[in-house]
Amino acid sequence: MNVSELLGKPVLDLSTATTVGRIDDVVLDVPGRRLHGLRVGKSTGAGEWLAWDDIKAVGSDAVTIDAVDRVGAIPAELPGCWLRGDKALGGRVLSDGGRELGSLTDIDLDAESGALQSVVLGDRRLEADSLQGIGTYATVVRDPADR
Amino acid sequence: MKGLLRGTDLVGLPVVTLTGDDVAEVRDVVFDAGHGQIVGFTLNKRSRLGRRLKEVLTREQISAVGPDAVMIPADVQLEAADFVEQTDGDSGGDVIADRVITDTGVVVGTVTDVVIDTGDGSIVGYEVVPADEPDQRKGRRSYLPLPETGAVSGEALIVPAAAVDYVSNDLAGFAEAVDSYRDALRGGSR
Known part of the structure; x- marks a missing residue:
């Protein structure tokens, strides 16, 4: 799965079957060599942050979560930069x-x-x-x- | 393969940490011509009209020098320092525009740049404008290899006469010329 495929995918809340928003950026944990979390654009949740560990599944058409409260405020400390926002992709x-x-x-x-x-x-x-x-x-x- | 670069090629290169952030750019390259080594870099702020930084980068702090960037470890603390104290008198500093004379007393030309082996930061040769070159033919440069021990520099730069046989006209072929010259020197001393 490429990061570029992840970008633009809707985030679907399985408990209400509604779309919370769309993924518009991701943060990589470089020392840990894994995806740290995603930003949910136009989120209907409390914030725009969705940690990788709070995702239920990544499907071909949507990223699913089991409750809307998985989406919260963007942490103050991130282990890396925004791949799209900081122009790492294409950089x-x-x-x-x-x-x-x-x-x-x-x-x-x-x-x-x-x-x-x-x-x-x-x-x-x-x-x-x-x-x-x-x-x-x-x-x-x-x-x-x-x- | 040796990575050879001219000293002036390094000027303006970004100084980038291994975590990918640019912290400064190279303002000037400081040499110890007596020991044939880079001492370090003075730095400019990273912007279009970047002002000079008090902080300098010493050779020990550099992780690698490449054609596109100078790489440093992420945890390097740049410190303000003055390089002048580290070079001693005539042997240090500026060789640009010095005349190059062989130990047999023949003027080879004038130094226009130094050639650095990026692998270890040593000076492997000089870019010179040949003395027999008429002024109107601009742009022609020759590359003169140095022995590993470095050349004596004072009023002029003294090189062994044999070095002239290994002069090359482009930087691409120069790495080989340096190697064969130094091999010949080693063979001769045995």
């Missing part, structure tokens, strides 16, 4: 050797666990453990061997 990718590798096309996640699977740069895929950080200037990955 610059640098190797830890200081070489520009291209731009970040997408991030591939495990749909069950939210674990990071690979970092997608155009038609290249880099292993999840090569990711060093996602910052305001660039996404940093370990220098791939093919130079």
